Amino acid sequence: MNQIETDVLIIGAGPAGSVAASILQREGFRVLVVEKQQFPRFVIGESMLPISMNLLADAGLLEAVQQQNFMRKNGAVFLRGDEVCNFDFSSQFTDGWNFTYQVPRADFDKTLADTVAARGVEILYRHGVTTVKFEPTHAAATIEKPDGTKFEVKAKFIFDASGYGRVLPRLLDLETPSKFPQRAALFTHITGDIRPAGSEEGKIWVCLHPQGAWIWIIPFSNGKTSVGVVAGAEFFDQFPGELDAQLRAILTSDPNAAKRLAKMEFAMPAQRISGYACSVKQLFGERFVLVGNATEFLDPVFSSGVALALASSQRAAKILVRQLRGETVDWQTEYADHVMQGINTFRAYVAAWYDDKLPTIFFAANRNPDIMRQICSVLAGYVWDKSNPYVAQADRALGLLAKILKR
Ligand SMILES: Cc1cc2nc3c(=O)[nH]c(=O)nc-3n(C[C@H](O)[C@H](O)[C@H](O)COP(=O)(O)OP(=O)(O)OC[C@H]3O[C@@H](n4cnc5c(N)ncnc54)[C@H](O)[C@@H]3O)c2cc1C
Known part of the structure; x- marks a missing residue:
């Protein structure tokens, strides 16, 4: 079997894959992206959060997105019969972007992938990763070409950005059921x-x-x-x-x-x-990391998927840059704990949505504007701002507030 070598193999050219490719290539590493489908391709997940603007800018990809004339999204409206709760990102607690975009993902994902490809990242479309093995000195992946023949990629590190494909969770038996009921x-x-x-x-x-x-x-x-x-x-x-x-x-x-x-x-x-809600036993291992939807997917209600995909991928790429340059890094505290902070904040909001705490808060007659600003920041994706009590103690704060409002 033919073999090619690269520094980092990225599985998947969705938002998580493109952000990692952009950062790693910019830092001078050889990157190969392997994408199972031909772009443009349909994928669900079309409403972004303002924090994604920070993340795209950091990865050098915001300008390309801004040129696409996507619909500006400056908030979210929740409706229940005659009741309305209207959030505007301009009034959020955290200092952040006050708008983002609604994006047909076929166009958005192709924009990101084309931008990194134009900068020299090789993307092999209609190529799928079928097996992986980890040796003491490198990782090796078998790639299937469109004609069914195979070759091997030898890499220092593998980024699994395969989204719903969940390539490494499946191959390495890392999958574990989500605690949320299947919807x-x-x-x-x-x-x-x-x-x-x-x-x-x-x-x-x-x-x-x-x-x-x-x-x-x-x-x-x-x-x-x-x-x-x-x-x-x-x-x-x-x-x-x-x-x-x-x-x-x-x-x-x-x-x-x-x-x-x-x-x-x-x-x-x-x-x-x-059955899209899913979880994993670990987010990283020797010579691999899981990013984006290959980690955990909670629920679509707060449009958190792309934001978490971009945030996890950016974080992992920056840690890997330091590791490849010889620094000692701590994937648990620097990566897994950080990513879980964001996921767990959204987890509290998803749980509160389905157990009626959030609808109680959203449709209350006497909403406190300061609290609504803090909740608005979470809806904008700023789930790492621990100065926000509705981030730092999301579960407790939402529980208490719903209880008071129900009295
Ligand atoms: C019903 C629903 C609604 C949603 N709505 C929203 C929303 O409004 N906003 C939001 O932010 N998120 C939403 N999401 C979540 C969103 O779809 C994902 O979080 C997001 O697409 C994750 O991006 P990613 O880059 O991790 O993966 P993806 O975008 O899924 O990209 C992964 C890529 O990997 C490729 N791949 C898979 N297997 C292989 C393989 N073996 N070899 C090579 N390549 C492979 C795939 O072809 C794909 O292109 C929604 C999800 C659902 C289920």
Whole structure:
């Protein structure tokens, strides 16, 4: 079998893969990215968080994104019947970006990948990693080409940015079930969205469906809008029929979505995915690290996936640069603990969303503006700002607040 050598092999050219490639290549290391699909390719996960702007800028990728004319997103609106909770990122507690973008991921991911490729990173599309082995001096991966033949890549280190592919968790038996119940998402892109006017146009809408589900509405600048519903299996059983009919029935049975989507036409067939919540036993090992969705995926409700993918990948790439230069690094404290701080903050919010604490807080009649600013920063992705009590003690703070508001 033919063999090629590189410093770092990156599995996957999604946002996590491109950020790592950009940082490592900039620091002078040889990087090879292996991507199973041909870009542009569809992937779900289209609403970004403002912290992603910091992370893209740091990786030298923000300018390329800003040139794409994506829809500006300056907040999030939660709706339940007649009740509305409108967050604007300009009023958040943490000093951070007050807007970000809603992005069709086919275009966004291709923009990032093309930008790093233009700087000299080799990306092999339609190539998949099938096996890995770790030797004392190097790591080796078998790569399958589009014609089915194989070759070996010898690398000093492997970055697993394979997202839902979860290549190393599967090959190294690192997978462990998520503690969240398994939910499903049914979604499509539509035209005919009757959008709010002005600066409200680009905000994500999250509608709490009266029968126990939530709906996302994410407007793009290309005239299309991403719509989807997330719920447990028993919710979907109430809406029989093919996926398109099922999704249409769900969207039109929520009062807020029904009004906004009264003129919708589906721009692609509805898709359903389930069982996406997942976790791993460890985030790193000798000569490898897991980044982005290859680590843990919680839930889509707070649009945290891409932000966590960028943040974990940036962090890991910077630690690896130091390690490859001969410094001693501590992957546990510098990487795993840091990444888990972000994941665990979002975990507290996801749990509070589904056990009704957050809806209680969001739709309370007497919301405290200072507290809402602190929660807004979490919704903007600033989950490492421990000066924010709704980050530092997320679980406790949300629990106490919901209890007081319920009295
Ligand atoms: C229903 C739903 C809605 C979501 N909504 C949002 C949202 O609004 N906002 C948000 O931020 N996140 C959202 N997410 C999460 C988001 O999809 C992910 O967190 C994000 O895509 C992770 O990026 P990544 O770079 O880690 O992986 P990916 O974007 O999945 O990229 C991984 C790449 O690795 C490649 N790959 C896989 N296997 C192999 C292999 N064997 N060899 C080579 N390459 C391989 C894949 O082809 C893929 O291109 C949502 C998730 C779900 C399930």
